[in-house]
Amino acid sequence: MTGRAQSPETPYARGMPSWSPPALGAAVFIAVHFLLLRAASGRIDDRLGALVLEVSASVGIGVSLLAGARGIGPPATRVGLAFAIGSGLAVSGASVLLFMALRRGGPVASTGTIVLGGGVALSALAAPWLFGELLTSRRVLGVVLGCAAMWVLGNES
Numbered sequence: 001m002t003g004r005a006q007s008p009e010t011p012y013a014r015g016m017p018s019w020s021p022p023a024l025g026a027a028v029f030i031a032v033h034f035l036l037l038r039a040a041s042g043r044i045d046d047r048l049g050a051l052v053l054e055v056s057a058s059v060g061i062g063v064s065l066l067a068g069a070r071g072i073g074p075p076a077t078r079v080g081l082a083f084a085i086g087s088g089l090a091v092s093g094a095s096v097l098l099f100m101a102l103r104r105g106g107p108v109a110s111t112g113t114i115v116l117g118g119g120v121a122l123s124a125l126a127a128p129w130l131f132g133e134l135l136t137s138r139r140v141l142g143v144v145l146g147c148a149a150m151w152v153l154g155n156e157s
Contacts, residue, residue: 098111
């Protein structure tokens with residue numbers, strides 16, 4: 001491995017793409033998030049719970065910004081900030097609805113699969129048109145399997 005930064009296409013020596021370790025780490029954090037969210041639901045108002053969740057996430061990200069390395073990402077642009085704001089608003093809506101779904105008795109496996117799997121399936125289908133990503137048979141198969149998982153786990157009561 002050279003001292004150069006890896007591009008998204010450059011695999012590690014073991015064949016794992018450079019984006020896989022952070023994605024796997026994020027999956028662990030999302031699992032912890034869902035379990036703690038399930039524990040909180042029904043013990044706090046849906047909107048207040050979502051607000052506390054988002055504020056604590058903001059504090060955690062702020063600490064990461066203050067303590068992390070500088071100059072490792074691209075400079076911020078107005079368009080980038082606007083898209084980040086839109087993404088944050090989408091997450092806030094999802095947080096409120098997720099609290100509501102869990103408070104109403106939705107199992108973690110069902111709600112998590114529908115929320116994350118549904119979001120992934122929808123974005124996987126939209127990304128080729130929005131970002132020029134390839135719509136491959138592998139991607140379509142992944143969406144179909146994701147929808148099957150949503151159906152299987154979404155019917156759990």
